[in-house]
Amino acid sequence: MNQKSVFRATALAAVLAALFAGSALAQTPAPAAAAPAPAAAPESDWTFTGNVGLYSQYVFRGITQTNEKPALQGGFDLGHKSGFYVGTWASNVSWLSDGNPDVSASLEWDFYGGYKWALPADFVLDLGALYYWYPGTYPEGYTKPNTTELYAALTWKWFTGKYSYAVSDTFGFSDSEGSDYWELNATYDIVEKVNDVIGKVTVFGHIGKQKFKNNGFYDYGDWKVGASTEIYGLTVGIFGTGTDAEDAAYTNRFGKNTSRSQFVGYIQKTF
Numbered sequence: 001m002n003q004k005s006v007f008r009a010t011a012l013a014a015v016l017a018a019l020f021a022g023s024a025l026a027q028t029p030a031p032a033a034a035a036p037a038p039a040a041a042p043e044s045d046w047t048f049t050g051n052v053g054l055y056s057q058y059v060f061r062g063i064t065q066t067n068e069k070p071a072l073q074g075g076f077d078l079g080h081k082s083g084f085y086v087g088t089w090a091s092n093v094s095w096l097s098d099g100n101p102d103v104s105a106s107l108e109w110d111f112y113g114g115y116k117w118a119l120p121a122d123f124v125l126d127l128g129a130l131y132y133w134y135p136g137t138y139p140e141g142y143t144k145p146n147t148t149e150l151y152a153a154l155t156w157k158w159f160t161g162k163y164s165y166a167v168s169d170t171f172g173f174s175d176s177e178g179s180d181y182w183e184l185n186a187t188y189d190i191v192e193k194v195n196d197v198i199g200k201v202t203v204f205g206h207i208g209k210q211k212f213k214n215n216g217f218y219d220y221g222d223w224k225v226g227a228s229t230e231i232y233g234l235t236v237g238i239f240g241t242g243t244d245a246e247d248a249a250y251t252n253r254f255g256k257n258t259s260r261s262q263f264v265g266y267i268q269k270t271f
Contacts, residue, residue, distance in 0.1 A: 050076045053235075053268030058091050061181065061210055062222025062243035063250060064258045065093045065108070075110075086113040096134060096145060096172070098252040105136025105145075114151075126153040130164075132171070145172035149181075160185045166213075173215045183208035199230030204239070220245035220259065235268040
């Protein structure tokens with residue numbers, strides 16, 4: 001084969017190879033374009049939380065409200081990122097009928113709302129109002145225990161100081177508008193997580209002073225100290241509490257001093 005023939009054969013082979021390569025490429029589908037990532041849902045300006053708990057007894061400001069018997073408690077809170085919030089909370093009680101057999105009221109139902117401001121240097125100011133409602137039946141002339149308090153609280157990291165002022169008769173005491181309660185609370189997480197079962201461990205403490213306008217015999221100071229932890233998403237805790245109240249002022253018709261020092265255990269779920 002002469003040189004010209006070799007050149008023609010080589011050129012023909014190159015053309016055929018290019019044609020077959022182009023055909024193969026044409027039959028190979030182009031990779032699909034990646035789907036755009038879904039847009040993140042906008043974060044809500046509102047938060048809604050709830051809680052329910054079982055307590056060995058209900059103690060409020062150092063005084064047992066259930067005659068040292070168990071209490072089922074729970075509530076809901078709705079908050080806005082601006083700082084505004086409202087909520088409600090309820091518990092069974094027996095202290096009213098324990099003190100007077102003619103009273104039939106076994107529920108405390110609270111309603112509250114307020115506003116929180118974030119301040120410089122980790123301070124938070126909280127102003128609000130709280131209404132304690134005790135639905136039931138009462139004898140004629142009985143001063144109902146329903147109470148309205150205004151409060152102001154200032155928090156710095158682990159510490160909160162709070163002042164509550166009653167703008168109504170206070171927990172059934174007649175002519176007691178203007179009663180008040182001072183308190184200082186501390187909460188500190190000593191361990192963030194123990195293991196996969198046990199979460200953070202928290203210790204807490206409290207001191208307070210309750211004063212009743214025109215009913216000074218019932219004034220007292222109270223304290224509380226305890227600890228809690230998280231187990232499988234449940235908060236489990238225990239605390240001790242007590243007061244310096246006059247025994248005669250808080251001994252009910254069954255002869256039990258509702259202000260004495262005692263322990264409370266509880267289990268709670270927040271969702």
